[in-house]
Amino acid sequence: MxxxxxxxxxxxxxxxxxxxxxxxxxxxxxxxxxxxxxxxxxxxxxxxxxxxxxxxxxxxxxxxxxxxxxxxxxxxxxxxxxxxxxxxxxxxxxxxxxxxxxxxxxxxxxxxxxxxxxxxxxxxxxxxxxxxxxxxxxxxxxxxxxxxxxxxxxxxxxxxxxxxxxVETSKPIVSRPRIPGFAPDPDALIELAAALDASERPGLVVGAAVDAEGVVPEVVALAERLNAGVWASPMSARCSFPEDHPLFLGFLHPERKLITAALQAHDLVVVLGAPAFTYHVYHGEPELSLPPLYLVSDDEQLLARPAEGVAIRSTQRLAIRALNAAVGEVERATPEPLARPERPVETSPISAPYVYSVLAELLPDNAIVVEEAPSHRNDLHNHLPITSTDGGFLTMASGTLGYALPAAVGAALASPERPVVAVLGDGSSMYSVQGLWTAAQHGLPVTFVILDNSQYAALRALGAAMGAEKIPGAELGGIDFPGLARSMGCEAASVSEAAELKGALEAAFASSRPTLVHVTVDSAFHKLY
CATH class of the missing domain: 3.40.50.970 (Thiamin diphosphate (ThDP)-binding fold, Pyr/PP domains)
Incomplete structure (x- = not known):
């Protein structure tokens, strides 16, 4: 040797x-x-x-x-x-x-x-x-x-x-165990627990760090103990509360006025594992003030931002477990449940809400949904509730396109026992379409669903909201997605009629190979926020 x-x-x-x-x-x-x-x-x-x-x-x-x-x-x-x-x-x-x-x-x-x-x-x-x-x-x-x-x-x-x-080396390498998380300051926790006990209408806002640490069940227990409504933080990259739970109130939009209005139902808000808050658009300053706010995060940079409320530094697992032990039993009125829209009907051309409703019907309970269809995010929220309490949803927190298609490949490599479904826009999928080749090389049974509206619809929707109706560079079309997939070793199907969708998705889910389902959807774009 x-x-x-x-x-x-x-x-x-x-x-x-x-x-x-x-x-x-x-x-x-x-x-x-x-x-x-x-x-x-x-x-x-x-x-x-x-x-x-x-x-x-x-x-x-x-x-x-x-x-x-x-x-x-x-x-x-x-x-x-x-x-x-x-x-x-x-x-x-x-x-x-x-x-x-x-x-x-x-x-x-x-x-x-x-x-x-x-x-x-x-x-x-x-x-x-x-x-x-x-x-x-x-x-x-x-x-x-x-x-x-x-x-x-x-x-x-x-x-x-x-x-x-x-280079030859005799230098010893010291490998130490990973450093565990850290708990909240005991006095800060007592203050937060007392504020929650005194609250009549508490609300929780949950972010990606809750699911990343695997403590969604503990958050469910806390919400039920408090009888508190739970919101998903704006642009969260993971699902940190089951969206079919009666205490789930919906998704905060990344705009100050909308967030302030949504949280008026609460007399105290606790933000767990998220910024307070992430913004994408600006429609002016809100006339109302936010309720009293506590922010629990492990990120000292996030906690140093000029935001309202009391900051508590801790990893989520230790903070949430400590809160569950510290808060008392208080009788409170149950928040009004989230009203969901009716299931969409079959249309021609196919609507994105209808695609999500069929996916909701067919998805196994332990599936991982990886998403990057920005113009249809609200449709996903309305018609494909993520119910898993263990990493059931992934997307990008940055807004940079090109994440979901290859991320679905990585997710399937990490969790081969779970079905993985990527829901993609036609524009975003082309940033990283090479990932199909890797999926084929490893024989990963990932289903890639492409919602093709032949445009960067999110760009057009944001432009319309700004009063910019005529924007160059937003039109797509003419991409042979099934041909691309087959050329890289994947199976593929095309769907242009609603009646074809369920069968195509069932076949894709049953396949042992990576499969792309190309769905032509209507070109209408909707207001994002």
Missing amino acids: GNRTVRDATRELLRELGLTTVFGNPGSTELAFLADWPDDFTYVLGLQEATVVAMADGYAQAGRRPVLVNLHSAGGVGHSLGSVFTAFRNRTPMVIIAGQQLRNLLPDEPYLGATEAANFPKPYVKWSHEPASAEEVPGAIARAFHIATQEPQGPVFLSVPSDDWD
Whole structure:
């Protein structure tokens, strides 16, 4: 056996950390890292770096586990940055290792060299570093892992010169256990529990961090104990409360006046695992004030924003469990239940609400829905309630398109025991359509449902709300989605009549292969907020 190299030490470390599934798209500066690839490691190839990062993001989110990504120098990192931004907003525990040119070539700005490599992905990584020497590499990876997996979690970045991997090292690598979450200040918790006990009409606003920590059942128990109505936070990337529960009140829109009006029904609001609040549009300042507000979050940056209310720093699991133990039994009136619209009827052309209603009828209870159809988000909320209390819904928190198709592939790799359905707009699917190839290569039974209205309808809807009726670059059409899917090894079906939809979806769900269902929907676009 030869002497121990940095590559050997790194692989020992990655095994200890559970990072033996690597998502990547290789180049010359990664060859030394990939050489003599171990049989107990899995390399998931994506055909473009933004797709690679989004697949890894879905894998980490669905599996609630950290993930390793390998990118190619400055070019590959540049391609990936939109998805890195999403991973940052999604709070994804992701370690990114990018190849760098040989150390002795770097002073001359060589071909494929990354200038100021550690600065390139900032500010959308928690930590970014290029080790000063080869022997520092394994230790830097260990540090990166701990930074990525500490709450609030997020991506980290390392640039590693390609000749570092073959350097011999005797330096020991210390692998410490992941750092657990942290509890709220006891006095702050007592204050919050007392405020809830005194409240007559409390409300909860839940965000993605609740489901990311796997404590939705505890939130359900808290809401039932308080008899409190529960809202989903604006633009939440996960479902943190079952939407068929009688205490679920709906979705807050990302606009100040609408949020303020919706929360007037409460005399106290507690925000769990979300900002207070995320905004997308501005219609002026509200005339009314928000009710008294408590914000429970692990993110010191979020808690430092100029917002109303009392901030309590804690991870969600410990805060919610402590609240369940601290609040008393108080008689309260039950909030008015959420009124849902009637099930849509069959129309020609097919409406997006009808597609969602059929999906709601057919989806297994343990399915994961990965969504990126922005112009139809309200239709999804109205007609496809997510009822799972364990990671039943994923989307991007950043608003950057191209997440859902590859994220569904990553989710299926992480949770092979669960059906995965991606619901996509025609425009958003084309940002990362290469992910279909990876799904086919791994034989993943993912169903990709494309709602094709031949346009960027969300852009048109927002433009219309601004009074901008004529906008260039919003018209699409002429894309052969079934042909694209078949060319990459997937099965495919086309649906243009409502009567065909149920059968096509049933066949897709029953297939053992990745299947794309292309649905032509009406071109009408609706007000988003």
